[in-house]
Amino acid sequence: MLRKIKAIHVVSVLLAAAVAVIVALLLRDVDLSPHVAFAREHAALAGAVIALASLVTVTFATWMNWRATRRQATLEARTKWSDDTVAERKLISKMLGPRELTSAQAQALAEGSAERPTRPIRILGVIVRRGTTPPLFTDTERTNLVHAAVAVLNGLERLAVGVELGVYRRAVLVDAGGTIIKRTFERFEPYIAIRRTHPEPQRRQEKAYVALEKLAMQIRYKEVDAERLESLRRQP
Secondary structure, three states, X not given: OHHHHHHHHHHHHHHHHHHHHHHHHHOOOOOOHHHHHHHHHXXXXXXXXXXXXXXXXXXXXXXXXXXXXXXXXXXXXXXXXXXXXXXXXXXXXXXXOOOOOOXXXXXXXXXXXXXXXXXXXXXXXXXXXXXXXXXXOOHHHHHHHHHHHHHHHHHHHHHHHHHHHOOOOHHHHHHHHHHXXXXXXXXXXXXXXXXXXXOOHHHOOOOOOHHHHHHHHHOOHHHOOHHHHHHHHHOO
């Protein structure tokens, strides 16, 4: 895009030069003395008009360059997030499935999981067996999942903050990945809620992923692939 804009600038300059040459050739035998006298009388006004036209041209070119730079930066940042988190997103889908995290999964990721007691078996009112179910994740699995989730969410949070600061263009980001942004926040919302409301103050993060939440909530259905989004939500 930047190359196209530079090419347009070069062509514009060449066309302006060509027009100037043609006009000079056409007017070389014309008596311009009356017009010269008029121009001298209105030189200040003409200078102001030329200066204003130049300012408008430069401002427009700068604005176009700025828009193109933001668009390119947004696409590059989104592509980098997608490429850098391929392994993490595969691990998350494999271990947690495609649906929203359950409360048990979110709790296990946020605080770890322990063995859970099962319903005791009774015979004639006497408990003959007490059992437990294994934790949802081993320590290694939980560590890997937390690292993967944080990598995915932190990357999207940086993109959302970039949109808020005007570094990235919201429209470009939504066009390129609005569906995955909205779906990712939906899937991890239970985990994010636990991080924000953790009972221990030193582990509580009330501002965790607020920019991502704001962006995800602002993305309207007509801006995303609604059919794909609903299909992802219905996956078993």
